[in-house]
Amino acid sequence: MVRVKVPATIANFGPGFDCIGTAVNLYNFIEMDFSGFPQIEVSGEGEGRISLGEDNLVYRAARSLLKKAGIEKSLYIRLKNRIPLSRGLGSSAACIAGGMMAANYLAGSPFSREEIINFATEMEGHPDNVVPAVVGGLAISVREKDRVVYKKLSMPSDLKIVVAVPEFELSTKRAREVLPKKLGLDEAVFNIGRTALLVACLSDGDFSLLQMATQDVLHQPYRKSLVPGMEEILKEALSMGMLGCFLSGAGPSVVGLVREEKAKEAGEFMVGVFGKKDVKARYLILDTCNDGATVV
Amino acid sequence: MVRVKVPATIANFGPGFDCIGTAVNLYNFIEMDFSGFPQIEVSGEGEGRISLGEDNLVYRAARSLLKKAGIEKSLYIRLKNRIPLSRGLGSSAACIAGGMMAANYLAGSPFSREEIINFATEMEGHPDNVVPAVVGGLAISVREKDRVVYKKLSMPSDLKIVVAVPEFELSTKRAREVLPKKLGLDEAVFNIGRTALLVACLSDGDFSLLQMATQDVLHQPYRKSLVPGMEEILKEALSMGMLGCFLSGAGPSVVGLVREEKAKEAGEFMVGVFGKKDVKARYLILDTCNDGATVV
Numbered sequence: 089m090v091r092v093k094v095p096a097t098i099a100n101f102g103p104g105f106d107c108i109g110t111a112v113n114l115y116n117f118i119e120m121d122f123s124g125f126p127q128i129e130v131s132g133e134g135e136g137r138i139s140l141g142e143d144n145l146v147y148r149a150a151r152s153l154l155k156k157a158g159i160e161k162s163l164y165i166r167l168k169n170r171i172p173l174s175r176g177l178g179s180s181a182a183c184i185a186g187g188m189m190a191a192n193y194l195a196g197s198p199f200s201r202e203e204i205i206n207f208a209t210e211m212e213g214h215p216d217n218v219v220p221a222v223v224g225g226l227a228i229s230v231r232e233k234d235r236v237v238y239k240k241l242s243m244p245s246d247l248k249i250v251v252a253v254p255e256f257e258l259s260t261k262r263a264r265e266v267l268p269k270k271l272g273l274d275e276a277v278f279n280i281g282r283t284a285l286l287v288a289c290l291s292d293g294d295f296s297l298l299q300m301a302t303q304d305v306l307h308q309p310y311r312k313s314l315v316p317g318m319e320e321i322l323k324e325a326l327s328m329g330m331l332g333c334f335l336s337g338a339g340p341s342v343v344g345l346v347r348e349e350k351a352k353e354a355g356e357f358m359v360g361v362f363g364k365k366d367v368k369a370r371y372l373i374l375d376t377c378n379d380g381a382t383v384v
Numbered sequence: 385m386v387r388v389k390v391p392a393t394i395a396n397f398g399p400g401f402d403c404i405g406t407a408v409n410l411y412n413f414i415e416m417d418f419s420g421f422p423q424i425e426v427s428g429e430g431e432g433r434i435s436l437g438e439d440n441l442v443y444r445a446a447r448s449l450l451k452k453a454g455i456e457k458s459l460y461i462r463l464k465n466r467i468p469l470s471r472g473l474g475s476s477a478a479c480i481a482g483g484m485m486a487a488n489y490l491a492g493s494p495f496s497r498e499e500i501i502n503f504a505t506e507m508e509g510h511p512d513n514v515v516p517a518v519v520g521g522l523a524i525s526v527r528e529k530d531r532v533v534y535k536k537l538s539m540p541s542d543l544k545i546v547v548a549v550p551e552f553e554l555s556t557k558r559a560r561e562v563l564p565k566k567l568g569l570d571e572a573v574f575n576i577g578r579t580a581l582l583v584a585c586l587s588d589g590d591f592s593l594l595q596m597a598t599q600d601v602l603h604q605p606y607r608k609s610l611v612p613g614m615e616e617i618l619k620e621a622l623s624m625g626m627l628g629c630f631l632s633g634a635g636p637s638v639v640g641l642v643r644e645e646k647a648k649e650a651g652e653f654m655v656g657v658f659g660k661k662d663v664k665a666r667y668l669i670l671d672t673c674n675d676g677a678t679v680v
Contacts, residue, residue, distance in 0.1 A: 107577035230577035239584050276572035281403035281526035283576050287583040288535050300533055
């Protein structure tokens with residue numbers, strides 16, 4: 089029996105579309121063991137809705153890793169989920185990364201963390217949730233052919249991550265369909281410059297330019313219509329004392345970067361704006377989590 | 385009489401298209417004074433070719449600044465140029481930034497460095513040469529409406545910048561015309577991820593990922609045909625001991641980032657490849673220059 093703790097992740101961090109994500113201190117727990125017959129139990133987020141069959145994502149991830157290791161035994165899986173589903177908080181990356189980490193442990197650890205990152209990215213499609221889910225921290229991920237190369241940064245410890253989580257779900261697939269296939273060179277330059285600024289600001293703890301350094305034109309403008317209230321929150325974020333504000337992953341959650349003393353106010357403001365649009369929401373005050381998926 | 389020393393700059397630094405540039409220790413000197421009648425003298429690079437009339441770039445930059453200051457006096461300008469023209473080393477940004485800095489001094493310094501950056505960027509069209517020419521160091525520049533916002537980083541001191549400078553010239557205008565107006569989201573993501581990696585690597589002096597962190601797909605692939613030899617140099621750079629390699633600005637110069645002991649070898653290699661393509665070239669071993677345009 090193994091027990092893995094795997095963090096939620098915030099991808100598309102500001103302008104870092106498909107490249108930058110951070111792990112936060114909100115976790116799913118995966119218990120896994122070989123057993124005489126397959127069995128899956130779920131409690132917490134997704135209870136009663138998540139499949140308990142062979143298409144369960146944790147199960148599929150575990151099976152895929154075990155197959156690479158040449159193991160065909162049945163699995164008992166018990167999930168205790170705290171990460172809300174389809175809200176842009178990396179629940180699927182957590183299932184894939186956590187499922188693979190657990191299976192790898194049960195198999196006698198035939199694969200390295202780097203290999204698991206590559207397997208999980210292949211399954212998830214993008215590395216920006218997977219990498220921080222596996223290694224923790226704020227991670228920059230780039231792909232070169234089949235390989236993911238990453239660099240982990242530490243977030244300034246005095247920066248709180250406030251996430252407003254709407255009640256409604258938004259599938260990543262649907263959120264991706266609204267993006268144009270082509271963009272202007274000037275739009276790419278917009279995000280490239282902000283990304284450079286973001287990494288520089290986080291590296292030296294300079295918050296003065298964070299507001300500008302978290303701007304994006306590659307995905308947020310197209311996802312406005314899918315997330316009522318987002319545009320208003322982004323517009324007011326600075327005047328509400330937030331240092332930066334952006335969509336979490338593909339949405340619908342919205343992230344505010346704030347100093348500790350402003351965290352509650354920022355959360356209430358965001359939930360309030362969602363409320364005006366008849367979107368029920370709650371907020372979480374989170375920290376970057378420096379550990380990725382861990383056997384506990 | 386004022387004398388300004390202004391550095392050459394390497395823009396489009398790796399994946400940082402239109403956003404990241406560094407000042408290097410290769411300078412133009414601009415002497416300027418109010419005089420009874422306009423006069424321009426040039427020695428060094430561009431001598432005998434650079435206009436001595438009203439369309440001289442230093443003159444135009446100085447005039448434009450003096451106009452904002454409400455001054456109409458005639459100018460005496462003497463240029464001692466060391467920065468080669470139209471080779472991707474920021475000679476025009478040096479003329480504009482240096483000319484404005486000199487004129488500002490003569491006018492009694494009515495404008496701040498930030499204002500000069502905005503004026504110079506408006507005249508040059510892009511901030512990535514202008515900003516390091518004015519403030520020095522490795523600079524990240526982004527535009528917000530009419531304003532340029534920048535952040536200066538220091539380059540790791542053990543990194544040498546070797547520049548192979550072909551004898552032929554390539555106008556930025558022509559080099560820009562070959563770029564497509566639209567690009568794929570995956571291409572933008574390619575440069576965004578590498579840019580994040582580049583800033584992270586330079587911030588903490590981690591050279592292990594620099595090769596990957598200096599890759600670009602936004603402009604280099606389209607400029608291959610304009611710079612014979614570039615493709616071969618980029619392909620061999622890693623095996624020749626270079627930590628990173630990319631086109632300098634819009635080209636045709638090519639930059640190799642190397643440790644000091646590899647600098648000569650890298651320069652000779654690049655010049656050798658250019659030679660095989662019948663392109664005469666020389667190489668310069670440079671350092672980042674932490675000061676921008678300075679009154680000396």
